[in-house]
Amino acid sequence: KKGEAWSARFSEPVSDLVKRYTASVFFDKRLAKADIQGSLAHAEMLAAQDIISAADHAEIVRGMTQIGQEIEAGQFEWLLDLEDVHLNIEKRLTELVGDAGKRLHTGRSRNDQVATDIRLYVRGAIDDISVLLAALRGALTDLAEQHADTIMPGFTHMQVAQPITFGHHMLAYVEMFGRDAERMADCRKRVNRLPLGAAALAGTTFPIDRLRVAKTLGFDDVCHNSLDAVSDRDFAIEFCAAAALVMTHISRMSEELVIWMSPRVGFIDIADRFCTGSSIMPQKKNPDVPELARGKTGRVYGHLMGLLTLMKGQPLAYNKDNQEDKEPLFDTVDTLVDTLRIFADMAGGISVKPEAMRAAALQGYATATDLADYLVKKGLPFRDAHEAVARAVRACVDAGCDLADLSLEQLRAFSDLTEADVFAVLTLEGSVAARDHVGGTAPRQVRAAIARVRAQLAG
Ligand code: ARG
Numbered sequence: 001k002k003g004e005a006w007s008a009r010f011s012e013p014v015s016d017l018v019k020r021y022t023a024s025v026f027f028d029k030r031l032a033k034a035d036i037q038g039s040l041a042h043a044e045m046l047a048a049q050d051i052i053s054a055a056d057h058a059e060i061v062r063g064m065t066q067i068g069q070e071i072e073a074g075q076f077e078w079l080l081d082l083e084d085v086h087l088n089i090e091k092r093l094t095e096l097v098g099d100a101g102k103r104l105h106t107g108r109s110r111n112d113q114v115a116t117d118i119r120l121y122v123r124g125a126i127d128d129i130s131v132l133l134a135a136l137r138g139a140l141t142d143l144a145e146q147h148a149d150t151i152m153p154g155f156t157h158m159q160v161a162q163p164i165t166f167g168h169h170m171l172a173y174v175e176m177f178g179r180d181a182e183r184m185a186d187c188r189k190r191v192n193r194l195p196l197g198a199a200a201l202a203g204t205t206f207p208i209d210r211l212r213v214a215k216t217l218g219f220d221d222v223c224h225n226s227l228d229a230v231s232d233r234d235f236a237i238e239f240c241a242a243a244a245l246v247m248t249h250i251s252r253m254s255e256e257l258v259i260w261m262s263p264r265v266g267f268i269d270i271a272d273r274f275c276t277g278s279s280i281m282p283q284k285k286n287p288d289v290p291e292l293a294r295g296k297t298g299r300v301y302g303h304l305m306g307l308l309t310l311m312k313g314q315p316l317a318y319n320k321d322n323q324e325d326k327e328p329l330f331d332t333v334d335t336l337v338d339t340l341r342i343f344a345d346m347a348g349g350i351s352v353k354p355e356a357m358r359a360a361a362l363q364g365y366a367t368a369t370d371l372a373d374y375l376v377k378k379g380l381p382f383r384d385a386h387e388a389v390a391r392a393v394r395a396c397v398d399a400g401c402d403l404a405d406l407s408l409e410q411l412r413a414f415s416d417l418t419e420a421d422v423f424a425v426l427t428l429e430g431s432v433a434a435r436d437h438v439g440g441t442a443p444r445q446v447r448a449a450i451a452r453v454r455a456q457l458a459g
Helices: 016-022 025-048 054-072 085-097 099-103 110-146 166-191 210-216 226-231 234-261 288-312 320-347 354-361 368-377 382-399 408-412 422-426 428-434 443-458
Strands: 151-156 159-165 268-270 350-352
Touching: 025 054, 025 085, 025 110, 025 210, 025 320, 054 085, 054 099, 085 099, 085 110, 110 166, 110 226, 110 234, 110 320, 110 443, 151 166, 151 354, 151 428, 159 166, 159 354, 159 428, 166 234, 166 443, 234 268, 234 288, 234 320, 288 320, 368 382, 368 422, 368 428, 422 428, 428 443
Parallel strands: none
Antiparallel strands: 151 159, 268 350
């Protein structure tokens, strides 16, 4: 009979199976810190509004302080019988401080309590993730700087397209993770509103001061409708959507790392501490970390779908369905935090092989567009230039050579506008240096982009 907070209403206890089925304490105890924080803010307001006495408030603070320490020390006894984190803590408080503990729940319901806890939790997660995204962007920017001049083939359709620099390629991910950080910051605005005061669903008869509680807990505002406050989890869904996009970017990058590290490509190597071997093939070194990150992206997408589906059929206001929001949310946060940490670290463990990249860039007629642009600058309409160069490439394919291997005379056979200065545009260096505008791959622009990112990260 330790548990039931509502036992007088019931004529028989729930079965052990139902108890286990409905309990959430073994996963929601993770919210303990937020729960105590929320309770302390609520109690402070109750005292300030003369709803409870100053003495009761002091007792609640004393009890909660001890409970916090017990939890921290791993000495708190979590009981399945007490269903969830909220009832476990409240029950212990009453054990420690008696009637003052029983007064804490005045004007409050677990419905607004849990909604508050989750918002505090998600807010903390967003803040942690924002720091980690910045660290990853910083690490990728460092790598970009080392390779602002390193030429590699850029691909479309996985076919060699045009030469780019590896630095430019890394900065593409820096942009993606930058938007992810913006999305997190934007999501935080909607997370950071206080449900407490909504009570079960309709508000409370006590003269509460919600804005005071909001201020104490660092919320920007209160939720303005009590039904909405306790029932919607859209803020958690939005967070998971932002997290899913982070993982999309992580996964694309992982795919590239895996391809680049394949001996068939050989563009990079990844430090041993991020790879593992094979139990049967002695020669193997596998890029496990990026592969696993690519795989873990699936579970984060799954959690987003799970939460959307959890929400879609629920009538207002609170329903027990919402207890199912926690595990997907926690796992999303854990997956993201670990992945971002590892990737920031791994960026420093990527060694680039410029010769292999260069050889690949030389293979696919990557400067064909440069030749067409050259002819346009000599007065040929672009469509005609495109056709002339296509014929030149075709001739090279047949002869098994590169465009730059053709003599001036041979090149002039495709367009007599061609002059001796053509060879400058056919080089890889000339090609990248010529794309010299904001967002282009020219090393000069890559360095400017690096400076912009650094300023952003510093400010
Ligand atoms: N453990 C519950 C949850 O996670 C707390 C709210 C319970 N409220 C209720 N009326 N059963 O959502």
